[in-house]
Amino acid sequence: MIDKALVTEKVIDVFDAAGIKKPDISILSDEFLLEVKHMEHKNVALEVLKKLLNDEIRSRTKKNLIQSKTLMEMLENSIKKYHNKILTAAEVIEELIHIGKEIHQMDKTPQEMGLSEYEYGFYTAIANNDSAREVMAKEKLRELAVVLFQKVKENASIDWTIKESVKAKLKVIVKRTLRQYGYPPDMQMLATETVLKQAALIAEELSNH
Structure with missing residues (x-):
């Protein structure tokens, strides 16, 4: 009954279906992931993990642009491999557990x-390319992220995301x-856009000062 409901994509709560009390943020603990891994119905376990990871990743889209994008791509790629029958349900569960541990x-x-x-969101925005990581030490990128966050916060007014002059x-x-910190010149334009997109995600936080 449960399997059929999932296959036909009826709107059911996968946690109830799996007999699991809806967990809190600690869902990604090793104990929980192990519990899901050993569930008898692999397709139910897969649905549980997919829903949990999707929710976890979506909650991060409000804070970290690059990280949430990377995680969502990982999740979608794993599910695609299952749908294309490249991997079995058990194998995809292993991949999803790995994503859970990554998170x-x-x-x-x-x-x-x-x-x-918030500073870390800026860090991931500027550390998201190989040349920057090669040219600049991690500590330098960290320092740059803190400075960028502070400068943007100091200059972001209320509704700045819709004010072209402020943008x-x-x-x-x-x-x-970026230039002052020796950020790779060929990557500065892309990094600037990424930083501003990241800033827009946390616009409310930035203008509360």
Whole structure:
């Protein structure tokens, strides 16, 4: 009955179907992932993991542009391999568990780097290309992220995302700061756009100062 409901994509709560109490943020703990891995009905386990990961990733789209995009691509690629019968349900579950562990680890990174989650959002925006990581040390990128966050916060007014003059000013500030820190010239334009997109995600936080 459960399997049929899932296959026909009826609107059911996958947690109830799996007999799992809807978990909190600790869903990505090793214990929980192990529990899902050993569930008898693999397609139910797959649905549970897919829903959980999708929800977790979507909650991150409000804070971290690059990270959420990367994770969503990983999730979609895994599900696609299952639909194309490249992987079995059990194999995809392994991949989804790996993504769950990645998220768990990613959540620890800002604290390990001594960054707020907002500063870390800026860090991922500028560290998202090979040449920047090769040319600049991690600590330099970290410092740049903190400075960028501060500068954008200082210059972001209320409703700045819809004020072209403010956006233009921020663009100049970001580009100048990247240049001052020796960010690769050929990547500055893309990084500027990414930083401003990241800033737009947390616009409310930025204008509360």
